[in-house]
Amino acid sequence: MKKVCVLGTGSWGTALALSLAKNKFEVFMWTRRKEQADYINKNRENTEYLPGAKFPENLNVTDNIDEAIKDSEIIVIAVPSQSVREICSKLKGKLNSNQILVNVAKGLEKGSGKRLSEVCKEELPNSKYVMLSGPSHAEEVAKELPTTIVVSSESIESAQTVQDAFMSPSLRVYTNPDLIGVELGGALKNIVAFGAGICDGLGYGDNTKAALMTRGITEISRLGIAMGAKVITFTGLSGIGDLIVTCTSMHSRNRRAGILIGKGYSLEETLKEIKMVVEGITATEVAHDVAKKLGIDMPITNAIYGVLHEGLEPSEAINRLMTRNKKNEVEHIGL
Structure with missing residues (x-):
């Protein structure tokens, strides 16, 4: 054996x-x-x-x-x-x-x-x-x-x-x-899952989550391409696949942590409640810094970073995302 x-x-x-x-x-x-x-x-x-x-x-x-x-x-x-x-x-x-x-x-x-x-x-x-x-x-x-x-x-x-x-x-x-893409898909989806939990905690619906997940995979792809990944990887198991399962299941500690934040828990109270490592919290901080250095636009990541580290209210973070300047859906993805 x-x-x-x-x-x-x-x-x-x-x-x-x-x-x-x-x-x-x-x-x-x-x-x-x-x-x-x-x-x-x-x-x-x-x-x-x-x-x-x-x-x-x-x-x-x-x-x-x-x-x-x-x-x-x-x-x-x-x-x-x-x-x-x-x-x-x-x-x-x-x-x-x-x-x-x-x-x-x-x-x-x-x-x-x-x-x-x-x-x-x-x-x-x-x-x-x-x-x-x-x-x-x-x-x-x-x-x-x-x-x-x-x-x-x-x-x-x-x-x-x-x-x-x-x-x-x-x-x-x-x-x-595509080692870079597989690694980044797994790491960055935790940020979006945390955000999906915040939306659930705020009482938002399926439309909101679908928007967050779709625009989230765009952000993941944008940063991933800048770091050397292949865009097709983010359509696969470590991209969309992992994003779906982490954003929609109560097994996901990232989503559960986000729900608590959306309900008004502090970060300290949230971590005490979850009792396990919430990778999306650290990933948000690191991705925010990396994107800034590379000049990559990641509005969802920035919004969650604001909630975690700058005292931004979750509802105001959503409002800022919804009222940004109008965009073309497929611009700046790197395709």
Whole structure:
């Protein structure tokens, strides 16, 4: 039985570990907390992040990262985006040339504005890197509901290896060579999903959400093209696909956080209520800064940034978006 490991025991990392275990891999998950490892190994369930999903015998948890990565053909990095550099740093000098890193975090690094593949390459320049993204809630993947995801890498061989590892009757995996586009689609859709939640919290309807999602994918494409992505990627699983699932589901912590903000909660109260990392909040700040440096117009991102960091009332943010100067729909997309 081939060995793989998942670094991180959040809901998404757990769901992916379960999927790999069902595909007959020996799977080790790594956690920083020994008490969590002991609890999950004893109870055979991650009740903190993915209750109800029972662990099979070939899935175990350790707090020893060296034990987790030793002899693992695939190393899945399943931590929040702002922790990716730290985890990669822990792996320095410990990987062999055949091991493949699979990052599943969706975000941009705060401060540098770098994509996570760039972060990993800085810390582990000789590693094989694959990004896994797409419309996929952990809760549904764990229940084996039909799901499609996408993997991308500068190495087609690495991408295909990861594709084969995760493919199952309930999890269909595509490859896409546009690593920049796949990364940015996954990171930037969280901003729009946060905005969709704000609209829900304000009591707006389907028309509003459709407008936000449509103009949101335009913003994502505009910034993505400026950063080197291919526009067609944003019509696929890591673009429109991920946008739809994140903007419309209560599984989405970005949307749930936005709903609370729309209802008048403070950012501190919102994070306390959600209890997990809300990637869209950091992504808004980073994308706002990157767009400014590149001279890219992102009115939705700017409006959400105003709500989060400048005291702008959510209803006034919507009003400002609606009363902007008239535009041609397809101008300035980069097509």
